[in-house]
Amino acid sequence: MAKVLVETSARHVHLSAADIETLFGAGATLTEKKPLSQPGQFACEERVTLVGPKKSIPNVIILGPARPATQVEVSLTDARTLGVAAPVRESGDIDGSGACKLVGPAGEVEIPVGVIAAKxxxxxxxxxxxxxxxxxxxxxxxxxxxxxxxxxxxxxxxxxxxxxxxxxxxxxxxxxxxxxxxxxxxxxxx
Ligand SMILES: [Zn+2]
CATH class of the missing domain: 2.40.40 (Barwin-like endoglucanases)
Structure with missing residues (x-):
């Protein structure tokens, strides 16, 4: 029986172009650090801090390229640590999902939805x-x-x-x- 490679996704953030500028400064774009297994996807040099009502998680990796909507993918352990909701969802299905704050070197973004535990x-x-x-x-x-x-x-x-x-x-x-x-x-x- 053929087997499929199993990869572990650590907590990460996808950002919209507008949120990249808010967090990293006007005109900022993402800097590729390392390609991922999925063609065209990459880990970035930039990092953000996730802030929830209970705690913060610093140094969270950003995956590029920019997306139409910002999305935060955390484990359910992370969601407990932050004190936020993270429903189990497929990527992109963020209606009614969790809220949190993202903090970068140039600014902050409050996202009312977008925090999920990836299905x-x-x-x-x-x-x-x-x-x-x-x-x-x-x-x-x-x-x-x-x-x-x-x-x-x-x-x-x-x-x-x-x-x-x-x-x-x-x-x-x-x-x-x-x-x-x-x-x-x-x-x-x-
Ligand atoms: Zn995937």
């Missing part, structure tokens, strides 16, 4: 999807065999696009729960 998902190209026998938006399970914490995750949404590279994305809570560290692969179970 675990698998990026596949159309060719990968055919190989795995799955289709876009299908919900599957993924079994991860690890050293002492083998775990099967349900409610994993498949996303298919020619722009993707094959990878499952889980957050740090999920990764810790399954000891899915290092180079890790999961088996897709229908």
């Amino acid at each position: 675990r998902h698998i990026h596949l190209t159309p060719a990968d999807a055919e190989e795995f026998g799955v289709v876009d938006k299908e919900i599957v399970s993924v079994k991860i065999d690890s050293c002492g914490r083998s775990t099967t995750f349900g409610d994993v949404v498949v996303r298919v696009s020619p722009k993707f590279a094959a990878a499952m994305h889980i957050d740090t809570d999920e990764s810790n729960a399954a000891c899915a560290f290092g180079e890790c692969y999961g088996e897709i179970i229908k």
Whole structure:
């Protein structure tokens, strides 16, 4: 059975062009530090502080490029630390999601919505999807065999696009729960 690469997404922020300027100064743009596995996506040099009613989390990474709407992706542990709501959502589905404040070197942004815990998902190209026998938006399970914490995750949404590279994305809570560290692969179970 073919297996899919499992990658852990640490807490991160996607920013709109307007919010980049508010946080980093007029005319500011994002500076690429490192490419991510998904083509065209990159980690940035810039960082922000997340501020909630309970606590702050400094030095949070920004992923580029800029997006139409600012979105904050945290683990549920982070959401508790901050004291904010973070409903489990697919990226981009932010109506009615959590609020928080972002602080950068040049300014602050209060977002009334946009804080989510990303729904675990698998990026596949159309060719990968055919190989795995799955289709876009299908919900599957993924079994991860690890050293002492083998775990099967349900409610994993498949996303298919020619722009993707094959990878499952889980957050740090999920990764810790399954000891899915290092180079890790999961088996897709229908
Ligand atoms: Zn992803």
